[in-house]
């Protein structure tokens with residue numbers, strides 16, 4: 267299953283269009299698709315309470331109960347976000363922080379001597395768009411999502427980042443962006 271996580275609060279915005287194309291490509295290549303819109307989820311912030319260190323699960327019960335099983339089951343995870351103040355959106359960051367519980371779950375299993383099956387074929391991909399041209403525009407988000415992928419046990423396999431994309435739909439005027447997302451989605455599903 268290919269899980270697409272839509273990180274923008276803006277409906278039908280640039281990263282929605284990018285991820286739609288990416289998932290269309292993955293689906294055309296034979297992938298089963300699951301779409302998750304963070305703007306539709308009620309996710310509270312991590313409390314840093316340490317409960318998951320001992321219990322291997324989060325003490326808070328909210329829409330992360332929908333998200334956790336999807337993160338664990340997906341063979342492929344693709345995350346899309348606009349750049350907000352040089353990072354991912356706050357809504358997506360709430361989800362990322364709460365993934366700490368999955369990391370702790372695996373750590374506890376490992377420490378308990380359970381053979382945690384490393385699943386090398388699980389892969390992650392990142393799509394980003396920002397309005398400006400800064401050289402370091404995507405650095406912060408790339409690091410955040412790299413370690414998110416690490417926490418959920420998937421291997422980062424690439425990213426597509428577009429600069430100077432501002433108003434809703436601006437990505438459609440970029441000559442190659444949507445085609446590149448479509449192709450990346452096909453490859454993402456097809457390549458091991």
Ligand SMILES: Cc1cc2nc3c(=O)[nH]c(=O)nc-3n(C[C@H](O)[C@H](O)[C@H](O)COP(=O)(O)O)c2cc1C
Pocket residue numbers: 274275276278279280281282347348349350351352353395396397398399403431432433434435
């Ligand atoms: C609150 C806010 C903060 C933003 N911060 C940045 C920024 O730091 N750098 C940048 O290049 N663009 C920034 N942008 C512009 C968005 O990244 C850009 O419009 C993007 O294409 C929106 O994608 P979307 O349509 O998928 O929401 C910001 C936009 C908003 C609303």
